[in-house]
Amino acid sequence: MKNLSLLAVLCLLTAALYAQSPPAATRFSLQGQAVDTASAPLASSTVMLLSAKDSSLVNFTRTGDNGAFSFKNIKPGNYVLKISFVGFIPYNQLIKPTGEAVIDLGPLKLKPITRELMEVVVRTAKAPLTIKGDTIEYNASSFKVPPGSTVEDLLRKLPGVQIDQDGNIRAQGQEVKKVTVDGKSFFGNDPKLATKNLQAEAITKVQVFNDKTEQAKLTGIDDGKKEKTVNLELKEEFKKGGFGKVTAGAGPASNNISTRFEGKGMYNKFDSKQQFSALLLGNNTNQQGLSFNDYQDFRGSNAFNFNDNADFGFSGANRYIYFGDDNESLTVPVGGGDGRGFSKNTAGGINYNYDTKKTKLSTSYYFNQTQIQLDAIRENKRYLPASASLRTTDTSNQNNLNTNHRISFRFEKQLDSMQTLVVISNGRLGSGNSNQQSLQRVFLNSGTGNEVQTTNSQSLNNSTTNQFAMANTLLYRVKLKKKGRSFGASATYQINKNDGDLLLKAQNEFYQATSVNDMLRSLNQDQGTNSRSSQYKANLLYVEPFAKKFTWESFYNFSLRNDEVDRDVVNLNDSRNRIDSLSLYYKNNYLFNRLGSSLRYSFKGLNISAGVAGQQFQLDGKFARDQGQPLQSIRRTYTTLIPNVSLNYSLKNNKSLYGGYDVGVQIPSSRDLQPVTSNSNPLAISRGNPDLLPQLNHNLSAYFNYFNPGSFTNFWANVYTTYYVNQIIYSQTVDPQTNIITIMPENLTGGRNLGTYLNFGFPLKKTKATLGLNTQLNFGHNLTRINSVLNETNNQNYSLGARLELTPKEWITFYGNANFSITDTRYSINTAQNQVIYNNSFRGDLNLKLPGSIYINTTLNYRTYKNERLNFNQQIPILSSSIYHILGSAKKAEIRLSAVDLLNRNVVVSQYAGQNYTSTESIQSLARYFMLSFTYNMRGVQGKIRRDGFY
Incomplete structure (x- = not known):
């Protein structure tokens, strides 16, 4: 709580600084009317009040329908009034207090722009x-x-x-x-x-x-x-010319951790037709600049690529068909990850754009390599029928090294005024290896309140993988003579290859086993998996306008996907003899056809669309324990009718309304369909189910948005609900002797989700203080079968957030936010395990400018996690600060001293409640360190914060 108090003190200090102002009695109001030379009102003109001293923005508004405006409660001083309206010369007037409570300027005439006045416009337009x-x-x-x-x-x-x-x-x-x-x-x-x-x-x-x-x-x-x-x-x-900057920094070793270092450089060169950028970084301070997916065991990169809307169809959120596989994006990963563990990161790339009226080219290459060490403590509690439960503790150490090369290419050529051709290609070449040691212990509570340890498992996983993926698209668009009539066609080819090998060693002790042979199970296996997936797609779109306000849209989608997987598992303790029960060879062919049409009404901001599509999946699968054996077949045909309704209404005064209903279809993944057993986690075995049906998501949503550009008040509200038919869920069966969990997908109908989100932001004082409030409610009803008993899990999540932005003076800024989240989880098969989870976070950023071009930044991030049922309670305050100075007469250099996690408390913590389980995770991560860095800017920076003048 001491750290939370510090955040509160920072808020009060900044608010006190902001509140320092002359008494309200000395203030005045300013009003007037914007009109043209014929005295006609200019509605929605932008009106700004600037400081006469440095032209900084003090207040702003927009005129009403009659052209009138007003500013109230203005501090005494000299100001510049600026009014702008499209097609007119901006109006400027010096405002000096007269001692009167209200200054009425009356009609203020703006002159239309003419060729003779163009030079004046250029000099006065800056606002x-x-x-x-x-x-x-x-x-x-x-x-x-x-x-x-x-x-x-x-x-x-x-x-x-x-x-x-x-x-x-x-x-x-x-x-x-x-x-x-x-x-x-x-x-x-x-x-x-x-x-x-x-x-x-x-x-x-x-x-x-x-x-x-x-x-x-x-x-x-x-x-x-x-x-x-x-x-x-x-x-x-x-x-x-070129511009960019280079940063290099280092810090002493601490807490038995090696010396900290970081380096980053970026160079840009742009002109009217070309853009060139280069980026390079390297560090061991967990500043990844990469997605966390790059740390995981890769399972393929056949991402469903949107390809410039080449997959024509309904424009709702579920116009695309998902195949259920875990995919890695082909595009450049950014986002910084979540700072888990200890990582060393290297990344670099180049980006080139060429843009003319008829030709557009965009291409990039990006490389990244991440080495990460994860020391984690996890606890998972699964709830069983008859008030029983299984608690698993897992202490693991994992080292990953992953490397990726990514390329992107987009070429657009305007063949003539009516025709456009687009070529797109994205590719990724990756490799990785992972070493993980894990100690798992399982405890059984049969409902009496006493736990008994049933299992002790030590495992070692060493994996390597190599992947190649590419998606190529050709897109043709043509506008026909009739306005709005158009035709589009596209063709796409995607390929993904993944070759991986896993060496699994495990020693499992089952204390309650009835057979002596089951008391100790030893695994020593080599699991090799080679997979290849390719997909061919073709799409057509025709748009025909009629009756001025109506448009008829028709589309056709074709897709053929071929999957081939060869999985061989051998026993290293038995002369590498093949284990048939874990090995499998299979080939899947997915044929997809969809034909749809919709009618659209569009007039004065109102846009209504209603349509329907018929789609059919055909699955032709063949599998065997080995390639040389006779292949067995899995053939399925799924035919579905897909409705789609949407309403978009752009109201006056920057208001918009949306409502829609659509159906999303998710067919089972290849892994879920195949009757193959995976034991990569010896205590949680998974199997496929060849009888799975596609999952249907019935989605209904609506939102309302309002934004006032005069006051910068915004409001956003939405409500959404989803009902699942044949939802793919993962049922669990627990072996009564070994407590090994077997997980297998199946279809269940009845799951649903309902939620709403509200966001409201408004300035407490324009350009000086802004407050934002948000709240989110979510109610989920999830189904899972546990030991053949249907479990219903109900999650109720309530969250509330607030954000305060204060910029009272040029030399101080403060950003603060607070978020509170409560999740109430209730289980039907084991009500004694109902629980409430609290996740809260508070953050404050304070920036100060001191004399002599010295700047200070301080950040406090305070997080709390609480679950009384699991006796889990953690508070994590992260306090960091830096001070830096601008050097040299050209102001091109900066020297900075940073202190990260001064309290030495950093650890990554998470807790989650699922369909029949709860889990907590704690990962040791980079804590307190110090860094001295030097930055050089190629074009220099201004060492003095000032306001540019206005003419």
């Missing part, structure tokens, strides 16, 4: 922000950040934009899906690569807008779908 409908354009120089800051730091300063601690972006209450640089992609479409690596100093404008889908761009007909997008516009001087 902190411009609002055009639902598009907001920020002038980056008006929102100052410390020298050397990234774009992510800049975005935190912008009204209406939020960045969470993982770097995820929300703008106007909605999640940002794409960030572009000068309208071009940057290392793919992941927002974080641009925001975390580009310098804020290079940006002149930040534009936030709703982008249309590719299909809407093709047809020219609004389909009601929007994608929140941020575009970063570079300064002209950064387009004329």
